[in-house]
Amino acid sequence: MYKYDRQELVYKKLSLKFYLKIAGISSALVLLGASAGVTRLQASPPNVRTVIDYDTLVLSSFNEREYTRFMKELNIKFPHIVLAQSKIESGFYSSKIFKENNNLFGMKKPISRATLAKGSKRGHAYYDHWTESVIDYALFQSRYMSHLKNEEAYLNYLGAHYAEDPKYVSKIKNLIEKENLEFKVDQVW
Numbered sequence: 001m002y003k004y005d006r007q008e009l010v011y012k013k014l015s016l017k018f019y020l021k022i023a024g025i026s027s028a029l030v031l032l033g034a035s036a037g038v039t040r041l042q043a044s045p046p047n048v049r050t051v052i053d054y055d056t057l058v059l060s061s062f063n064e065r066e067y068t069r070f071m072k073e074l075n076i077k078f079p080h081i082v083l084a085q086s087k088i089e090s091g092f093y094s095s096k097i098f099k100e101n102n103n104l105f106g107m108k109k110p111i112s113r114a115t116l117a118k119g120s121k122r123g124h125a126y127y128d129h130w131t132e133s134v135i136d137y138a139l140f141q142s143r144y145m146s147h148l149k150n151e152e153a154y155l156n157y158l159g160a161h162y163a164e165d166p167k168y169v170s171k172i173k174n175l176i177e178k179e180n181l182e183f184k185v186d187q188v189w
Helices: 016-031 054-059 065-071 079-089 096-101 130-144 149-163 168-178 181-187
Strands: 002-005 011-015 120-121 124-128
Touching: 065 079, 065 120, 065 181, 079 149, 079 168, 079 181, 096 124, 149 168, 168 181
Parallel strands: none
Antiparallel strands: 002 011, 120 124
């Protein structure tokens, strides 16, 4: 696997430490019952994409660009919809649930599916780092939404099973359009 060095403008081979980190994360997700698409944290060939330096990502504070890249590395379905969800659920990254619980999605601690949540605080799941929240969303998506084939079915599921707000889906659609999230997500690589 390779990582693109933006300063030297070359691809560099990743260290053994990075491989071990990825193997550990992948193994944990497989043990948790995640689908193959969720556990994929491997880089594509060097001429196609860069790979996320997970060590740097975990040590850094929240950054929407890195968050979006991380979603794409996890193969999260419809990342522009998920990005809109996280903005709405976290009060544009300002809510106490996001800041104190590292919870981007306002998710509760699940009872019957695999999770990375450490427990509950303020009635919501909490995580050691925001990346765990994203992985947990991938586990949620894998468990309940993997059969959904298009955006409309995905949004209908969110409206019927995820959101408490009856206007949730229209808020997501409006935010995607207003902030041009589909384009922003595509431009991250």
